[in-house]
Amino acid sequence: MSASASDRAETLWQLVRYIVNGVVATLVHYGVLRAGLEVLHLPSAGLANFIAAIFGITVSFAGSRYYVFRRADAPILRQAARFGALYAAIACVHALILFVWTDLCGLDYTLGFGIALVVQVVGSYFGNRYLVFDA
16 A cells, blocks of 8 residues: 555544544533533533533543544643643534523524534544644
8 A cells, every 4th residue: 555545544544533532522521411401400501511511522632642643652731731722712612602502592402512513523623633633
C-alpha cells in the first residue's frame, strides 16, 4: 500500500474511532442531562446541559487522547488546556442552542440536544484533529 493509501486508511479508521468515542461521550452527556432535568429537577435545560457537558467532555478527552488520535506521547497538560478551551467554546454554543430551543421557544429538549450535537460533532472533530492532537 502506498503512503497516501495508508494515510487515507488511517484517517478512515480514525473517523471510525472518533464516532465510537463520540457515541460513548454523548451517552454520558445525555444521561447526565436527563438526570439533571428528570431526577434533580434543575429549572433550566441550558444549565443542566452545561453541567452534563462537563461529564461528556471528560470522557471525550480520555477517549481522544488514548483511542481516537493515539497521542498519549504528547504533553497531557498542553493537550488538556487546548481540549478544554475547544470544548468550553463548544459547551457554551451547545448550552446556548438548548437554552434558546427549550427554555425560550418551549420545544422538546431531546430534539434541541440533537441539533446542538450536530454542531458539536463537526466542530470537535476538526478542532481536535488540527488544534489539540495535531494528528
